[in-house]
Structures are given as C-alpha cells and as structure tokens.
Amino acid sequence: MITKTAGIGAHRSTYIRIEHRRYDRSRVSPSIVIAAAACCVVLALLFFFLASACEEARGQFMEGLKKEKEIVEMNKALKVELAAVTQKGYIKFAAQERLGLKEPNDKEVMVLR
Numbered sequence: 001m002i003t004k005t006a007g008i009g010a011h012r013s014t015y016i017r018i019e020h021r022r023y024d025r026s027r028v029s030p031s032i033v034i035a036a037a038a039c040c041v042v043l044a045l046l047f048f049f050l051a052s053a054c055e056e057a058r059g060q061f062m063e064g065l066k067k068e069k070e071i072v073e074m075n076k077a078l079k080v081e082l083a084a085v086t087q088k089g090y091i092k093f094a095a096q097e098r099l100g101l102k103e104p105n106d107k108e109v110m111v112l113r
Contacts, residue, residue: 084090095101
C-alpha cells in the first residue's frame with residue numbers, strides 16, 4: 001500500500017511510505033474440489049447417455065427409412081404390374097410365362113351349346 005504522509009511541522013518535507021502486505025493464499029476447500037469433480041463425472045455420464053440415445057434414435061430412423069424405401073419400390077412395381085394387366089395381351093403372356101400354360105388347339109376345344 002502506498003501512502004503519503006507529511007511531517008508534523010511545516011518545515012519538514014513530504015515523503016512516501018510503502019507498506020508491503022502479505023496476503024495468505026487461501027486454499028480451495030477439499031469439499032469444493034470433490035463437488036466439482038463429482039459434477040464433471042455426472043456431466044460426462046450424462047453426455048455419454050445422451051450420445052448413445054441419439055445413436056439409437058438415428059439407427060431406428062435409418063431402419064424406418066429403409067422400410068419406407070422398400071414399400072415405395074413395391075408400390076411402384078405393383079403399379080407397373082397393374083398397368084400391364086390392364087393392357088391387351090398381358091393375360092396371355094402371364095399365363096404362358098408365370099403359370100406355364102399354353103393356348104389350346106382347335107382339336108382340344110369343345111364348344112357346347
């Protein structure tokens with residue numbers, strides 16, 4: 001601390017007196033250190049829990065997207081098949097290719113009236 005003092009009489013000159021004060025370095029309480037460490041551990045555990053929950057949610061979301069993509073592809077295939085069924089001549093083609101049927105001859109067909 002710096003202080004300015006004057007002498008008792010007017011004839012004395014002014015001088016500066018410097019005082020050094022020693023401050024005790026206060027130590028942090030061990031309970032505060034333990035509490036801070038416990039908070040850090042709790043925050044780290046919380047972070048890992050949230051990270052794993054996020055990863056699990058991401059996996060479920062990706063699984064849902066894959067299923068949705070499969071459904072969309074199946075829907076497109078069914079639409080193409082429906083369009084083909086409604087076209088003339090597809091039934092004959094499907095009977096030959098899928099079922100292994102063939103068109104009968106005139107001798108094999110008997111018409112009853």
